[in-house]
Amino acid sequence: MLKLRIAVSVCLLTLLVFLLLDQTNQEESALVSAQNSLLQQASDYYITNMVSTHFDAKGQPNYQLAASRVTHFLAGDISQMETPRFTYYRATGLPWIVTADTGNLQTDVLRSEDLLQLAQKVSLHKGLTDNKFMQVDTTNMLVFPASREVSTNQPVTLTTEDSYLESAGMRAMLDTDKIELLTQVRGYHD
Secondary structure, three states, X not given: OHHHHHHHHHHHHHHHHHHHHHHHHHHHHHHHHHHHHHHOOOOOEEEEEEEEEEEOOOOOEEXXXXXXEEEEXXXXXXXXXXXXXXXXXXXXXXXXXXXXXXXXXXXXXXXXXXXXXXXXXXXXXXXXXXXXXXXXXXXXXXXXXXXXXXXXXXXXXXXXXXXXXXXXXXXXXXXXXXXXXXXXXXXXXX
16 A cells, blocks of 8 residues: 555656656746747847956955847846856856857746757856866756856756766756756766
């Protein structure tokens, strides 16, 4: 009887995770479609070689957002970026760096903060000590600069100097160095 309850619980939990991931993928697809239709409209300005550094209350760099080109669209208040680079500085240790081929910056109205949506060859990288590193590669990633959170529901590859992991989805809190691989995790460690 206990085995049956455990099996039913596992099945229900698996179904719940699947439904949540499917809903998030549908929301991401709808958001991308809406943005693409807005981007068909005329832009109101553009910036080349943009670098924007945000500072904390003590005057120390908190994060930096750079791009080779930023085109702003008044409709939807969306900024389309070419080769965006997001750097999150920490009080101690090396910074986290996120790069991509393209990205869109807009306000997430539910969270009342900026949302950077990155696409195409997205890489999250952090140098560690003694030539050690951690890198996450994927196709799309959401970055919330103010809350220092990044996430994706797309397949990811996490690589270190002696490990290789694959997962369907990932969440990370950059200020605490916590990375959560969401599901279907597999890999190896030397």
